[in-house]
Amino acid sequence: EVQLVESGGGFVQPGGSLRLSCAASGLTFSSHWMSWVRQAPGKGLEWVANINEDGSQKYYVDSVKGRFTISRDNAKDSLYLQMNSLRAEDTAMYYCVKDTNWNYNYWGQGTLVTVSS
């Protein structure tokens, strides 16, 4: 059974940083693209970033470019999202999603990030 478990969310002041992690199990992690998707409270889903199997290709939504960095450690079956210069509008639940062959089939339970002074 595929499991994706996010961690690292929390409360941070504007301008601060957080690093989200996603631990994967039940799949050959190194064979799959992975994505981060977020959802602000009471709002819709927003695609944030994704990364290919070996980490050589990374893509971001415009609103986070230059502030967020997606990465992975295939030896640890883990996905990361380093978030810097956080803004109030980054407040959201952040989901780790397996993204393979244009198929977003498995989602983690999410980790909540709150940016507020």
Place this chain on the structure above:
Amino acid sequence: QTVVTQEPSLTVSPGGTVTLTCASSTGAVTSGYYPNWFQQKPGQTPRALIYSTNNKHSWTPARFSGSLLGGKAALTLSGVQPEDEADYYCLLFHGGAQPWVFGGGTKLTVL
């Protein structure tokens, strides 16, 4: 900036049929946009329903189907059940530097 548009809300009677659509500001949606559809109930994680236009996951109920309709991606629910009341989101692949874009979601009410 690419915008993906869905109906904000739809209402359907139990046992009825309803079609949700997903349009791209870049033009007609084709299979190359690899439409994905998701269901989200209040307080829950999104659940994948359809990928690559019309492919179902092993857990997708048979009453859900995906297609292309009039230049849009479409999700049809046939024989709607009360438990289908939820928010539905589409996701389209546009390639380029910002390859994936979600639609704004459709709130489906079963009444």
